[in-house]
Amino acid sequence: MPGGRLTHQDRRSIAAGLAEGLGYAEIARRLDRPTSTISREVARNGGSDGYLADHAHYSTERRARRRGPVPPPPESPGPSAAADAHGREPEAVHGFAEEFAALMVANGLPRMAARVLARLVTTDSGALTAAELVRGLRVSPASVSTAIGYLEGLDLVRRERDPRQRRERYLIDDDVWLRTWLTSARTNAMLADVSRRGAEILDTATPAGARLDRMRQFFVQLSDDMAGGPTAAVFSDTLTVLAALVHAGTPRTADQLAGALGWPLERVADALDSAERHPDIADPVSLRYDESGARTVTARPGRLTPAQREALGHP
Structure with a gap:
């Protein structure tokens, strides 16, 4: 029945639909299931590129055995549910959130953190309390807390105190x-x-x-x-410092370069750093340090072959 668990044959039909290049909504229509059921099934079992019906069925049965006999979670509102104030179907919003979460998981984000992030992204306010996340995702408070902590560590969400309700809300900024x-x-x-x-x-x-x-x-x-x-000013300063080192012919410290050029030491340091970080600017020379930390310029490695260097008298 539409609200029951997916059967082995259902999963084979999902795999066949993915192989045909069908979207989640079309596969769901063929199986008379909500789109969210299909998107969740695919996301938790390898994604659209790695979904295997037999493996998905085996993994689901194994998870069910570990959990014991529990009633299936209620499905999300179907297409017949009332649209929101903006005319959006809850089914479509939920399906997109699951697809968004699946993409985040495929790029390395833990599944629960991805689901929390997707829920925040698809909420108009961009903010939800822990209780709202627990109800919306049908998970434990501990799972939400762990996911929020992970997302905070990545600087993807922040928390603030709601003075009216005396509880924290989690936000995602624009x-x-x-x-x-x-x-x-x-x-x-x-x-x-x-x-x-x-x-x-x-x-x-x-x-x-x-x-x-x-x-x-x-x-x-x-x-x-x-x-x-680098900015245009730093680019120009880099060329000037390199020219100064070529003209000097012997190693110079940053202090010596600053004195000779009449520049602040910080300006010379920025130019030297740019020369090190941007070999394309310094080409065909590169910076080298001696034991005292003074800089000089040499031919950039790779510009001359060993035979060419030897022929020039500097092997």
């Missing part, structure tokens, strides 16, 4: 995705810095050092693409 983007950019920048130090320690002339240098270049580029890259 700029949450921008904050997440910038956090990712900072993480990539840190990875670039770590790999740069590793390349210096291992020496880029060795296979391990060269590998770390390529890693550095990758994360520098990725971080800059996300955060916007």
